[in-house]
Amino acid sequence: MTQTEASQTRVKSWSTLFKFITPHWRAIVGGMILAISAAAVSLAQPLIVQELINQAQATTSISVTLVLIGVGLVFVAAALQYGQALLMGRVSEDVVVGVRTSLIGRMLRLPIAEYHHRAPGDLVIRATNDTNSIRTAVAAGFVDAVGAVLTVGGAVVAMLIIDPLLTAIALTVLLATAWAVQHVGSRLQAAAHAYQSAVGRIGSLIDRALKGVTTIRAFNATDREEASIVAAVDSTRGAGIKLARAAAPFAPMNYLSTQLLLMVVFAIGGIRVASGELSIATLISFVLFLMIMAGPLGQVISAVAAMRMAAGGTQRIQEILDCPTEGQSDSNMNMSPRLCTPRQRPPRIQFNNVSLSVADRQILTDVSIEAEAGSITGIVGASGAGKSTLFSLLERFDEPSSGSIYFDGVDISTCSRESLRSQLAYVEQGAPILTGSVRDNLTLGAGPVGDEACWAVLDMVRLGSMLRTRQGGLDTRVGNSGVTLSGGERQRLAIARSLLAQRSLLLLDEPTSGLDSLNERILNDVLRDLRRTMTIIFTSHRAAAVGIADSVHVLEQGRVTATGQPEKLKSENAYYRELLGMGTSA
Ligand SMILES: Nc1ncnc2c1ncn2[C@@H]1O[C@H](COP(=O)(O)OP(=O)(O)OP(=O)(O)O)[C@@H](O)[C@H]1O
Ligand SMILES: [Mg+2]
Known part of the structure; x- marks a missing residue:
């Protein structure tokens, strides 16, 4: 400066x-x-x-x-x-x-x-x-x-x-x-700014250490983390002395x-x-x-x-x-009215020649995907192929470098993010759970709902009987970021949250990664039941998991290399068979 x-x-x-x-x-x-x-x-x-x-x-x-x-x-x-x-x-x-x-x-x-x-x-x-x-x-x-x-x-x-x-x-x-x-x-003033920044650095290091405490403990890295925090604390001493001098x-x-x-x-x-x-x-x-x-x-x-x-x-x-907010550009925009009103009809989703590059790295190239209204669409691809990135574009967390995404024919870049997201239920990869109660987590996107509706979605994902045995019921505390639930339970709770939100488009990023085969079958039954009332798009790195989809898109290094029904891909596409764990022979 x-x-x-x-x-x-x-x-x-x-x-x-x-x-x-x-x-x-x-x-x-x-x-x-x-x-x-x-x-x-x-x-x-x-x-x-x-x-x-x-x-x-x-x-x-x-x-x-x-x-x-x-x-x-x-x-x-x-x-x-x-x-x-x-x-x-x-x-x-x-x-x-x-x-x-x-x-x-x-x-x-x-x-x-x-x-x-x-x-x-x-x-x-x-x-x-x-x-x-x-x-x-x-x-x-x-x-x-x-x-x-x-x-x-x-x-x-x-x-x-x-x-x-x-x-x-x-x-x-x-x-x-x-x-x-x-x-x-x-x-x-300059010394006070430098001192506050040094204190901020301590805050960020403590936050990192506490969030990763189990990993740090498992790798016997506590001393290492402590040393880096203490070094930051020491550096505030220098900044503090300069402040005192000023x-x-x-x-x-x-x-x-x-x-x-x-x-x-x-x-x-x-x-x-x-x-x-x-x-x-x-x-x-x-x-x-x-x-x-x-x-x-x-x-x-x-x-x-x-x-x-x-x-x-x-x-x-x-x-x-001074940082602009995410929605700042939305407020100046002549928003498309079609996404601003609540709707129950499942939408048709299209990605038209969507590309994305981040810091000169091509992440997605000319991706065209179509998800019919009320259908189940699977996106399958190896780790790093760009599956989660497709969802972050659909949520407008990021904007494509070129190409467009359409929600029932409306270019989503012309809608406010708020109106767009009011139509979407998104289960992120790793199913993040917020610190708080089961109820807090369930009702995040649903507003005020009664206990009955909560139990109904919990039963759908087979969490109801487990939670009924807990003393707190819906008010059971899930610990920091849901730590007192198992990985699969967190995933099912996140799915229940998206079901309760009753949105017209359901996005599931690797929904079966934490589920055993019984729960995977149960989830597939739930998705089949929802099929006509919602449009569902879900991703997986396992081709077997997208077997229930009406249509599947194979993503390889940011490009769609094949599209079709699962059975058709199984017989015609070698890479799909590889993802099925069947080798490359037809
Ligand atoms: N914010 C970012 N900045 C730069 N590169 C990113 C960013 N987010 C993702 N990437 C890169 O984009 C590529 C696609 O990432 P993405 O998370 O979409 O993969 P994925 O198909 O979901 O993989 P996985 O199955 O492991 O979840 C990866 O190579 C990743 O390193
Ligand atoms: Mg991913």
Whole structure:
């Protein structure tokens, strides 16, 4: 990244930060009113003290009422500050909720290819840790800083009235401080971004290790994984030290500027008092204003530091918010109405000369497949032939490099993904099961359905009797990613989920890979029963598994090399016979 790009990104993350803060302007204005009131009340205090000193010098006694007013004002200022802290606590929480909501919404809608290279652990850190820095910045920074700037401004005006020369000297020191804060702040933002990225890397490595814990344990690779995570943890130490180094100048800045101010004011003020140009009461009230200014000045400096740190985290949030969502192009599209309405009739599916290349690698070449309405179509091919890729194109997770796919004659690239997917039930290869209950998994695509409908599909895939013996029934927990179910049970649960969704097109990717021969026969019976109500396409690397299909397409290295009924292929196609395990002879 060039220096100009880096500074543009920094500016953009500032504007993002403000974009999330501005919707809460009412509460922020309320907080500011409290802050200004507290500032005004504290600014009145030196005037009261000055009046009390003048009274003491003139009459050797002081007004009790004035003393009581002074003390009362201290409590009023404290109460206002308390109210402001409460209000700002709420605002900062609301701001963080806004950031998280936008971020999570975007994270779940990125194009599928985006998840291929983004580590889930890092995304989790962005949504939790990075957004946390915004809370601190808003609570401890933004509004306090605005109130504090007003207090400093008010003090400067009062000091200007008391003594313009001393004020000019004080302003010079203040401007030098502002320059230094700005200069150090941009380094702090870059360091905060680097630190958050290092924390994100730890998150992604822990996620990888926990997801693969059984494989890691089985290969005695725990030490190896631990070493790589510890190395990442060590690297955050380096980034953390750089962050601390970038933040360190902020700590003495307030002390330095206040001490310098006091020294200069006392030196010059003292000379002017000695020469009779300035009264001692005026000098004391001037110094009191300086003291009043010191606190808010420190607040402004730490607020800038907190905002800079938050902007470092916001930069990482911005990176995700800048990614287009998968459906962004759909919303601008004149969608085909035919797929937007719910339909029960099974569709005809056509792949017309579909090719796909990824990173200069040809994955599919001129694939033409037709699945008649209400038929069962089998796709058979060796591992890596491109079977799952056909389904990811049909789901529009990816787009063909050339050619088109038609759903009942409608080019699916002209439909919104949402309307297309509302017609499809997809059982992915490996049948992913979500952490949660059997019911959660079953009803994922079905919306609210009764227990009876759930048990009916579970019975169809022969899971009903097993689950009835479990205490939880439909609410039985399936563990992380369905780990407490066997591979075949996971597969059958995924099939039951797609049946419950009642879609017009059923896509099954290697549905029989985890099934024994009895369950394979049962699945075939289920598919035969569904044949006329749904169009079914399923894949397998075993030709025997597609024996029930009305028509089979043989896929070899991304090309369809034969099409026909299973019996016809068995007698005419040598490669098909090879996939049947019958050798190459006719
Ligand atoms: N996202 C991707 N980026 C690059 N190449 C990919 C991607 N996804 C798949 N491939 C490649 O495309 C080819 C086809 O993959 P696909 O998953 O469709 O095969 P398959 O026929 O389903 O195999 P299997 O029977 O093993 O599941 C493979 O060579 C694979 O390495
Ligand atoms: Mg596959």
